[in-house]
Amino acid sequence: MNRLVLLLSLLLIGGAVSAQPLTTAERTQTTNATLALLNDRYVFPEVAKRMDTYVRSRQRTYDTITDGQTLARQLTSDLRTICHDKHLTVNYFPEGVPSEQLWQKTPTEAELTAQKAAMQKGLLRxxxxxxxxxxxxxxxxxxxxxxxxxxxxxxxxxxxxxxxxxxxxxxxxxxxxxxxxxxxxxxxxxxxxxxxxxxxxxxxxxxxxxxxxxxxxxxxxxxxxxxxxxxxxxxxxxxxxxxxxxxxxxxxxxxxxxxxxxxxxxxxxxxTLRINDRFAAxxxxxxxxxxxxxxxxxxxxxxxxxxxPANRALYAAQLMAVRTLANKPGIDPDWRAALLGIMGELERTQPRYVTHSFVLKGHANAHDVRVAGSFNDWSAQANRLVRRGDAWVADVEVLPGKISYKFIVDGQWLTDPANPRTEGDGQYTNSVFDIAER
Missing domain, CATH: 3.90.226.10 (2-enoyl-CoA Hydratase; Chain A, domain 1)
Known part of the structure; x- marks a missing residue:
């Protein structure tokens, strides 16, 4: 089986999914079909049975869910409570599950061609x-x-x-x-x-x-x-x-x-396997x-x-590598001297980070809030905010200089409403500030 087809899904879906109405019958069928799929396919059958029991014990929670995105999020959360498996994810597709994102045990030639074309298009970019x-x-x-x-x-x-x-x-x-x-x-x-x-x-x-x-x-x-x-x-x-x-x-x-x-x-x-027409896992x-x-x-x-710390790993590896090469037996003396010079330069110019607090007020009902920017190579996963009072907050190490950034609220990228300074146009508009050395 092809591993991490989920990555292709992420490439093709992009942005946040808006809430869509969900009938009681659809909610019940989706929940039952999800549990049946896991009992049939999840790698650990005994864990699948425990997930089944746990989800069914929380029926009152599911009775209040009226949209597909919330149902997918709740199922994922409850299932992971039991299995602790970060791969296991339920996804919602309001326009229908794209067939090219599904794993097929015995795909037809046409299905293989469509899947490869979709993957090629996403990965090439x-x-x-x-x-x-x-x-x-x-x-x-x-x-x-x-x-x-x-x-x-x-x-x-x-x-x-x-x-x-x-x-x-x-x-x-x-x-x-x-x-x-x-x-x-x-x-x-x-x-x-x-x-x-x-x-x-x-x-x-x-x-x-x-x-x-x-x-x-x-x-x-x-x-x-x-x-x-x-x-x-x-x-x-x-x-x-x-x-x-x-x-x-x-x-x-x-x-x-x-x-x-x-x-x-x-x-x-x-x-990625189909649950029904609008849900896959x-x-x-x-x-x-x-x-x-x-x-x-x-x-x-x-x-x-x-x-x-991850943001210091490249510097640490460079220093380790240059030191190892400089101490290699039989190394040319001139090259060793050059490496020792590079090592000294690295030691003198090691990154000097300062801590900055990113704050986003409001969004009390959000489930996942993160910040991405020039300080973490625009990683949408690296820095998660936590709720403190009426705001979401994260303390992040950044290098002094100009910082470009955006908040990500339940998958939707937002500029900082509290910061009027921006750069760029349209969807490429970013919030910006300068931070001095301390």
Missing amino acids: ENFGILGLSVLKGNLGYLNFKYLAPPEIAGDSYVAALNYLAQTDALIIDLRQCGGAISEHAIPLLCSYFFAEPTHLNSFYWRDGNRLVQSWTYAQVPGRRYLDKPIYILTSRQTFSGAEELAYDLAQLKRATLVGDTTGGGANPGG FVPVGRAINPITQTNWEGVGVAPDTVV
């Missing part, structure tokens, strides 16, 4: 998930992912990126904003460049057929492999699912050093089993080797 590619001082390669795309669509770009970085002396892979993989083949492709021989990365148990499927690197890759060079992986609480697998696999194989924060904790792969139908640990990161996340 985001450069197949590549947020950044560069060579940093000290000849350090840097590759930043938002998600890991299918090789049949993004393979040429991924191969080109890895070959561009082949001459660097160390590699930093930034997964701090990476929400997962859209294909089970993305991680083996990337990891194949880091091992000389086929290597067992992971295994997956699938409830359907009671199967265990192994995931290995490839015997051959286009271009040069990246061997015997240090690799650093940057992580955050937003690093999730397939991104966590990439970090976990390489860490267990002693092929990478993880730097940052503990990851999100989602190790149960699955797909991402249902985990399998679980990861690492060949070394015989377990996975579900619910606990992947712990970094070096723990630092």
Whole structure:
């Protein structure tokens, strides 16, 4: 089963869904159909039964729900109360569930073509998930992912990126904003460049057929492999699912050093399945089993080797990489002197963060409020606000200078009503302020 089809859903849906009336019959049918689907497909049958019992015990709560979006949100919340599975999500589509977003066990040629075309269209606009590619001082390669795309669509770009970085002396892979993989083949492709021989990365148990499927690197890759060079992986609480697998696999194989924060904790792969005409659910139908640990990161996340706040992880990894290279036996004396100079420069110019309080008044009935901006690479997940009195508040570390930002209220992006200063036009209008060093 294709992992994290949910990411494609997020790419295609975009913005918030407005509330739509829901009849009592529709609400009851949706709830019953959701529970039946989970009893039939969720990876842990005994947990599915417990979710069924819990949701039915909360009938009075559901009796008050009159719109589809609220029902989807309530089902997701109640189901996760029991399973604690961050992959499990109920989604509402007021115009009907798009067929290209659904996982099909035996899709027709036409269904495959439509799904691939929809995926290609969405991923191309985001450069197949590549947020950044560069060579940093000290000849350090840097590759930043938002998600890991299918090789049949993004393979040429991924191969080109890895070959561009082949001459660097160390590699930093930034997964701090990476929400997962859209294909089970993305991680083996990337990891194949880091091992000389086929290597067992992971295994997956699938409830359907009671199967265990192994995931290995490839015997051959286009271009040069990246061997015997240090690799650093940057992580955050937003690093999730397939991104966590990439970090976990390489860490267990002693092929990478993880730097940052503990990851999100989602190790149960699955797909988007239809509940009825207007509801669908991402249902985990399998679980990861690492060949070394015989377990996975579900619910606990992947712990970094070096723990630092996520916004400081790149700086920490750069410093570690340059220091490692400068102390490498047999290094050219002139290059070592240059690296020591770069290390001194990094130490003198380390980021000086200040704490700023983002405040959004009102929106008392909102369920999820976040702030995104230039300080977190416009991540819609990184900084969540909490309710304090009559406002939503988040204390965030930012670098001094000009800050661009927006609030996200239940999926809807808003400028700051308390801040009249803006830049940009239309949907690209952002709130702006300047913050001085302290």
